[in-house]
Amino acid sequence: xxxxxxxDTGILARAELDTQITTAKAYPRNQIKFVESAIELxxxxxxxxxxxxxxxxxxxxxxxxxxxGPSIRLAEIAxxxxxxIHAATRIVENNGKFITAQGVAWxxxxxxxxxxxxxxxxxxxxxxxYSEDMQGVTGNAAAAIALRNAILKVVPRALxxxxxxxxxxxxxxxxxxxxxxxxxxxxxxxxxxxxxxRILSFYGKASIDxxxxxxxxxxxxxxxxxxxxxxxxxxxxxxxxxEDNSTEEKIKSLLGDK
Numbered sequence: 001x002x003x004x005x006x007x008d009t010g011i012l013a014r015a016e017l018d019t020q021i022t023t024a025k026a027y028p029r030n031q032i033k034f035v036e037s038a039i040e041l042x043x044x045x046x047x048x049x050x051x052x053x054x055x056x057x058x059x060x061x062x063x064x065x066x067x068x069g070p071s072i073r074l075a076e077i078a079x080x081x082x083x084x085i086h087a088a089t090r091i092v093e094n095n096g097k098f099i100t101a102q103g104v105a106w107x108x109x110x111x112x113x114x115x116x117x118x119x120x121x122x123x124x125x126x127x128x129x130y131s132e133d134m135q136g137v138t139g140n141a142a143a144a145i146a147l148r149n150a151i152l153k154v155v156p157r158a159l160x161x162x163x164x165x166x167x168x169x170x171x172x173x174x175x176x177x178x179x180x181x182x183x184x185x186x187x188x189x190x191x192x193x194x195x196x197x198r199i200l201s202f203y204g205k206a207s208i209d210x211x212x213x214x215x216x217x218x219x220x221x222x223x224x225x226x227x228x229x230x231x232x233x234x235x236x237x238x239x240x241x242x243e244d245n246s247t248e249e250k251i252k253s254l255l256g257d258k
Contacts, residue, residue, distance in 0.1 A: 028109055029083050031159060037081040038163040042074060043170040052077070052167035055221025056231060059202075059239060068221050070164045072228050075148040078155045078163065084109040085154065089147035091139050097123055099139045103146030105154040116149035118142045141229030172217045182208045185219050192226065192233055202237040 042052045052074040056067045070078075079087050086106040093100040098119045106113040120142040122130045130138060152160060173181050186196050186208055196208065199219075205211065211219070225231040 031156075034081050034083075035159055035162050038077055038159075039166045041077045041081065042163050042167040046171065048073070049167045049171035050220050051224055051227070052171070053164055053221050054225040054228060054230060055218045056225055057202075057218060057222065057237075066218065068218075070148075070152065070160055071224055072144045072148045074160070074164060074167065075151040075155075078160060079105070079151045082107075082155050085151075087147060087151055089143040089150075091143060092117070094122070094135070094139070096129055097121065099135065099142055101139065101142035101146040103143070103148070103150035105147075105150040107154045112154055114150050114153035116146050116153065118146040118149070137229070144228065145230075168217055171220055172213055175213065178213060178216070179209075181216055182211055185216060185223070188223060189219075192223075194233065194236060198237050202239060 041048070043049050052071055054068060054071045058065050058067075079085055085108065087104065089101060089103040091099060092102045099122050100117055100119045102115060102117050104113070104115045120138050122135050122138050124130070129135075186199070189199065190196065200206065200208070203211070203215065222231065222236060226233055226236060
């Protein structure tokens with residue numbers, strides 16, 4: 001009886017998938033409409049636009065370097081607007097030292113299936129294993145990043161970049177509102193426990209009035225990195241110099257944004 005039930009379930013699942021593939025090919029997507037729909041969602045409001053991009057800035061021997069790109073939220077928007085796509089993520093291993101998450105995205109119309117794995121450490125500097133709650137948080141962050149990477153392997157980056165640029169422009173605003181935007185961003189960091197002086201020292205500026213539109217884009221992206229679990233608050237705006245590019249390369253590799 002159990003074998004029969006399993007067999008029937010497999011047949012139904014295959015039939016459902018065949019139907020979805022047939023439907024996808026019968027109603028092919030329009031890439032122009034995809035971009036329009038994704039931009040509309042990404043710029044729905046200020047909070048959404050700000051959540052669509054991340055930024056990490058590091059101090060190095062050759063000066064500051066930045067890593068930035070489309071965030072987990074933007075990938076979710078892309079998947080929703082792309083249509084005819086299956087996307088999923090799961091934890092595939094927890095060996096007590098690392099959690100490994102896998103993300104999978106399958107474009108049913110083009111029959112392109114991509115996967116991505118992300119590994120996150122779950123031990124402290126002194127070798128102690130994270131609590132169950134912290135392992136859960138770390139696992140969720142890894143799973144979200146893995147899903148992001150898989151989706152961005154399927155949806156063409158040329159289209160993603162157009163949505164990304166629109167979100168950044170909407171989030172940062174124009175020169176007319178820069179004073180209000182500066183205050184809003186610094187107040188937000190203050191609520192996170194990050195003092196204004198710490199940010200000023202990191203950027204080598206005397207006051208917040210010296211931050212231009214480009215700087216504000218970085219700050220918003222850094223805030224997203226903290227929210228998405230890419231950056232710990234105590235590591236944000238760190239004056240500690242990175243002696244080599246190993247940390248930067250690890251981050252790029254993790255995010256697939258080389």
